[in-house]
Amino acid sequence: REAKHYLGVADDLKLSVNAIEVLKKRYLKRDEFGNVVETPGEMFERVASAVSAVERRYEGDADDARKKFLSMMRSLSFLPNSPTLMNAGLPLGQLSACFVVPVEDSIAGIFDALKYMALIHQSGGGTGFSFSRLRPKGDVVRSTGGIASGPVSFMRIFDAATDVIKQGGRRRGANMGILRVDHPDITEFIACKDRGGMDNFNISVAITEEFMRQCERDGSVELINPRTGEATGEMSARDLMVMMATYAWRRGDPGVVFIDRINALHPVPGIIEATNPCGEQPLLPFESCNLGSVNLSRMVERGEISWDRLEETVRLAVRFLDDVIDANRFPLKQIEDATLRTRKIGLGVMGFAEMLIQLGVSYASQDALRIAEELMAFITKTAREESCALGRERGSFPLFEESSLKKWDAMRNATVTTIAPTGTISIIAGTSSGIEPLFAVSFVRHVLEGARLIESSPLFERMASERGIMTPALRAEVARRGSIQEIPGIPDDIKELFLTALDISPEQHVRIQAAFQKHTDNAVSKTVNLPEKASVSDVIKVYRLAYELGCKGITVYRYGSREQVLYLGEPD
Ligand code: CDP
Numbered sequence: 098r099e100a101k102h103y104l105g106v107a108d109d110l111k112l113s114v115n116a117i118e119v120l121k122k123r124y125l126k127r128d129e130f131g132n133v134v135e136t137p138g139e140m141f142e143r144v145a146s147a148v149s150a151v152e153r154r155y156e157g158d159a160d161d162a163r164k165k166f167l168s169m170m171r172s173l174s175f176l177p178n179s180p181t182l183m184n185a186g187l188p189l190g191q192l193s194a195c196f197v198v199p200v201e202d203s204i205a206g207i208f209d210a211l212k213y214m215a216l217i218h219q220s221g222g223g224t225g226f227s228f229s230r231l232r233p234k235g236d237v238v239r240s241t242g243g244i245a246s247g248p249v250s251f252m253r254i255f256d257a258a259t260d261v262i263k264q265g266g267r268r269r270g271a272n273m274g275i276l277r278v279d280h281p282d283i284t285e286f287i288a289c290k291d292r293g294g295m296d297n298f299n300i301s302v303a304i305t306e307e308f309m310r311q312c313e314r315d316g317s318v319e320l321i322n323p324r325t326g327e328a329t330g331e332m333s334a335r336d337l338m339v340m341m342a343t344y345a346w347r348r349g350d351p352g353v354v355f356i357d358r359i360n361a362l363h364p365v366p367g368i369i370e371a372t373n374p375c376g377e378q379p380l381l382p383f384e385s386c387n388l389g390s391v392n393l394s395r396m397v398e399r400g401e402i403s404w405d406r407l408e409e410t411v412r413l414a415v416r417f418l419d420d421v422i423d424a425n426r427f428p429l430k431q432i433e434d435a436t437l438r439t440r441k442i443g444l445g446v447m448g449f450a451e452m453l454i455q456l457g458v459s460y461a462s463q464d465a466l467r468i469a470e471e472l473m474a475f476i477t478k479t480a481r482e483e484s485c486a487l488g489r490e491r492g493s494f495p496l497f498e499e500s501s502l503k504k505w506d507a508m509r510n511a512t513v514t515t516i517a518p519t520g521t522i523s524i525i526a527g528t529s530s531g532i533e534p535l536f537a538v539s540f541v542r543h544v545l546e547g548a549r550l551i552e553s554s555p556l557f558e559r560m561a562s563e564r565g566i567m568t569p570a571l572r573a574e575v576a577r578r579g580s581i582q583e584i585p586g587i588p589d590d591i592k593e594l595f596l597t598a599l600d601i602s603p604e605q606h607v608r609i610q611a612a613f614q615k616h617t618d619n620a621v622s623k624t625v626n627l628p629e630k631a632s633v634s635d636v637i638k639v640y641r642l643a644y645e646l647g648c649k650g651i652t653v654y655r656y657g658s659r660e661q662v663l664y665l666g667e668p669d
Pocket of ligand 1 (some may be wrong): 177178179180195196222223224268269270271373374375376377388436517518519520521522523662
């Protein structure tokens with residue numbers, strides 16, 4: 098085989114050095130001595146074979162599906178979430194990224210959840226929990242006559258366990274911890290990272306419609322003990338809002354989820370309390386979901402969106418993700434049962450920023466908002482049609498008759514779309530992550546074990562070379578600054594196209610998120626970047642706008658407010 102060798106791995110697909118680095122470290126199959134024994138191309142073959150094999154159950158043409166899945170992945174038009182790439186066709190066989198585990202208000206219940214978390218992390222999945230059912234700190238423990246220690250103290254055990262498990266895994270375990278805004282321990286929860294620890298948790302406050310109403314009229318929220326259902330006190334809604342925004346301003350945590358809205362829009366019976374670690378996938382207790390993303394930068398031909406290619410990719414991706422449910426080895430019986438009842442899948446996108454650049458559209462423009470809506474409307478409509486076709490062929494998901502989707506004649510999956518961060522798969526695909534703008538025109542990425550990857554935008558390299566402005570001095574200057582906005586000698590039209598996360602207003606960040614959310618079944622992963630000099634009231638404005646525009650949650654990140662994964666410019 099004529100394959101180039103990078104970093105000791107045969108590169109049969111001409112991937113970037115960064116992609117090979119990531120694949121080699123954590124994705125490619127290894128023998129018992131820890132040697133890498135497959136190429137990236139063979140990894141895709143392994144995944145395509147394992148996933149398509151289940152089509153035989155439905156008398157589908159498994160070989161035809163295998164070829165199509167393979168070509169869709171090899172061309173980097175679509176990639177499934179990391180656990181599918183890592184585990185398909187291997188003994189572990191756990192293929193999903195997202196899980197939600199319920200936490201009952203009892204010692205046995207809490208430690209069951211802890212054990213389930215361990216099993217899920219071991220298999221490469223991330224876990225979300227609501228701790229809202231736990232009785233507050235200081236409440237009575239009837240069986241012992243003692244005093245309850247409250248949700249936050251238990252979260253610390255989950256955090257510590259995650260630390261221990263990650264030593265053995267391929268992927269650092271990630272958690273989401275959620276507490277309702279009306280839980281008596283809410284202020285301790287919001288401040289829980291002050292004492293250190295909790296590094297393995299993203300935390301989010303579940304905000305209710307009632308809370309938003311009380312914020313508007315400067316009223317108060319009753320704090321309710323979940324054990325008794327009785328109010329234990331009340332707090333000014335605005336004070337709570339300011340507290341959340343202050344902590345988010347200081348350290349990016351907590352995020353916010355609009356929990357009543359999530360439930361109101363959820364198509365099947367059951368109450369959603371939590372989301373997966375990055376917030377884009379709300380799930381019922383014990384549900385899991387597998388994600389996959391279309392690479393939009395591969396969907397442009399001669400400066401225009403190729404709707405035909407997009408449609409074909411979306412249809413095939415839906416079939417792929419539905420097959421993944423059947424090919425999956427679930428870490429627990431409860432998870433298998435809950436997942437098979439709804440058969441949720443989460444198809445999303447990556448490379449949106451690069452697509453806009455190829456189309457000659459600025460991320461900061463009205464056109465970008467229009468394209469976001471149009472694209473996602475098309476993707477969800479197409480995905481739903483395909484799921485309907487699969488439903489006719491293979492049967493609808495078991496809760497279909499009780500769902501709001503029953504106006505269709507069949508439906509294979511209760512949800513079809515989710516926008517994931519694509520933190521790793523976008524590196525493999527060599528494109529911008531999710532729907533985020535470029536983080537920088539050139540930047541240094543810190544990955545696992547302190548390794549640093551330098552990345553610069555190939556589109557910028559190409560455009561600057563075509564215009565004859567690329568020089569070694571310019572390249573060095575771009576790497577130093579990250580942003581090109583203040584660099585003299587770069588034409589304005591190029592500056593407008595290559596805006597980075599911090600060159601874009603917080604309002605536009607929220608509007609882009611909302612444009613995608615409008616046509617996404619599940620939720621949207623997006624970070625609203627704020628400049629270092631932003632204020633706490635800027636954060637509150639972002640929350641308000643996100644709520645008004647119909648977002649299901651919101652996360653802000655003020656530049657430099659805590660240790661970060663991505664840095665602008667060269668490291669010191
Ligand atoms: O790009 P990749 O498929 O690796 O993942 P992502 O799109 O960045 O994240 C999707 C989901 O994977 C997250 O919301 C988590 O549920 C899960 N995840 C995790 O469990 N552990 C990580 N270290 C990263 C992601």
